[in-house]
Amino acid sequence: MFKFFRNIATASNESRLFAILMTFSGGAIDVYSHNYFHGLVATQTGNVILLASNLSDNNWYQTLPKLLSIASFTIGFLVGTSIKRSNFSRYWRCYTMLPIIFFSLVIPLLPTQFYLPKIGVLAFGSGLLMLTFTGVKVEDNPYTIMMTSGNYRKMLTEWYSYLTSKNKSLTFYRKRSAQNYTIIVTAFIAGACSLAFINQFLGIYTIWIATFTFIISFIIEINEVKKSNI
Numbered sequence: 001m002f003k004f005f006r007n008i009a010t011a012s013n014e015s016r017l018f019a020i021l022m023t024f025s026g027g028a029i030d031v032y033s034h035n036y037f038h039g040l041v042a043t044q045t046g047n048v049i050l051l052a053s054n055l056s057d058n059n060w061y062q063t064l065p066k067l068l069s070i071a072s073f074t075i076g077f078l079v080g081t082s083i084k085r086s087n088f089s090r091y092w093r094c095y096t097m098l099p100i101i102f103f104s105l106v107i108p109l110l111p112t113q114f115y116l117p118k119i120g121v122l123a124f125g126s127g128l129l130m131l132t133f134t135g136v137k138v139e140d141n142p143y144t145i146m147m148t149s150g151n152y153r154k155m156l157t158e159w160y161s162y163l164t165s166k167n168k169s170l171t172f173y174r175k176r177s178a179q180n181y182t183i184i185v186t187a188f189i190a191g192a193c194s195l196a197f198i199n200q201f202l203g204i205y206t207i208w209i210a211t212f213t214f215i216i217s218f219i220i221e222i223n224e225v226k227k228s229n230i
Helices: 002-010 016-037 044-056 063-086 092-109 115-132 149-164 168-228
Strands: none
Touching (some): 002 168, 016 115, 016 168, 044 063, 063 092, 063 115, 092 168, 149 168
16 A cells, blocks of 8 residues: 555656556546436547437437537637646646546535536536646657547557567567557556446445546646646
8 A cells, every 4th residue: 555655656647657547537437427427528529429329319318418518528628728828837737637526526416417517517627637638648658548549549559560560679669658558448448347337336426436546646747746846
């Protein structure tokens, strides 16, 4: 346990630990939102596909959460862009992480009939985070937080390059890159599957798993800013 907290204190926002936490959170929060609100909050391409499916079935009731999620995510992304450009504080990334932490914490405590506002605020917080950590890397490898389609494609590409490369000088780099993307994809799947399993026992409170991982990520980001001293 002591080693775990020491790793948190020394980790950076380009560490494997940070990448695991953020992608794990993405898988968990999307499964939760799909289970309880009939929509996704991070994987907006998935929302578009589900929306088209609902429309083809004339299921107008379930189109609302997806439309609201897409709109809220977009607003969150644009607000994040404005915050980034304002450059009002070197802790700006930390501030943009607070909404998703707060919303995921209080959502289980609100009445169940408020499912549309719930998916709206979660999507808004996800949009903020997606903008905030656009271009983030794990070591030297850029990846996308809270979703995995692009990361999965990069994982396959890096493993193929590693296994077929004849340039021995690049072998270690290719293998390390492939391992990094494999860790990211595995973390996303683990987040989705673990939430689906634990949901049988904790129900609506299962989202607090994502709250916990977001909080750890928040601590890592604060420490990173303090260490950078910029």
